[in-house]
Amino acid sequence: AQKITQTQPGMFVQEKEAVTLDCTYDTSDPSYGLFWYKQPSSGEMIFLIYQGSYDQQNATEGRYSLNFQKARKSANLVISASQLGDSAMYFCAMREDGVKAAGNKLTFGGGTRVLVKP
């Protein structure tokens, strides 16, 4: 069964510094997509970045980049130059797109709470 693990329940980061959030996944499907979402205290789930399993390059979206290590089954999110507004919960999620495709069903990790200190 597919599984997403986020081992860091919470972390502090200094404003303007970079932070890496860990995510490991488990699937036997050769085709899959990996997502990162940010959830502030307001509850909305904000899309940050997406990486397809066959993408040759690591995805980047502004200050967000995804360190995709396929052999290790890890998809860590890197936030550069942290801002106070980055304080939120961050979720890693996976969708199986290949032979086990089940539509747009996402499996989520437990999340990492990030607090940015001024």
Add this chain to the structure above:
Amino acid sequence: KAGVTQTPRYLIKTRGQQVTLSCSPISGHRSVSWYQQTPGQGLQFLFEYFSETQRNKGNFPGRFSGRQFSNSRSEMNVSTLELGDSALYLCASGRQALGEKLFFGSGTQLSVL
């Protein structure tokens, strides 16, 4: 371009009642999926609708149901509410093809008293 719209934002119901939540996807998106988020269970997939058909279903009791209309708007219904149904309900919209990004709405916070 408008994002995913969920209404209402907050709901308070009592046990035994039923509730209907609404989700309007991004224009052009035909897939709408629903998730329940609770502190204890985290984010769990409820079901997905694509072109008015349920394409996938999570492990929830039959009290949870949904539908999708021809304009891709989706509704989720919970009958005979229980205290444990108190949660944030989120919907996500996406295009037809797999491999595409999924975008969420702001959610509906349901409290069952």
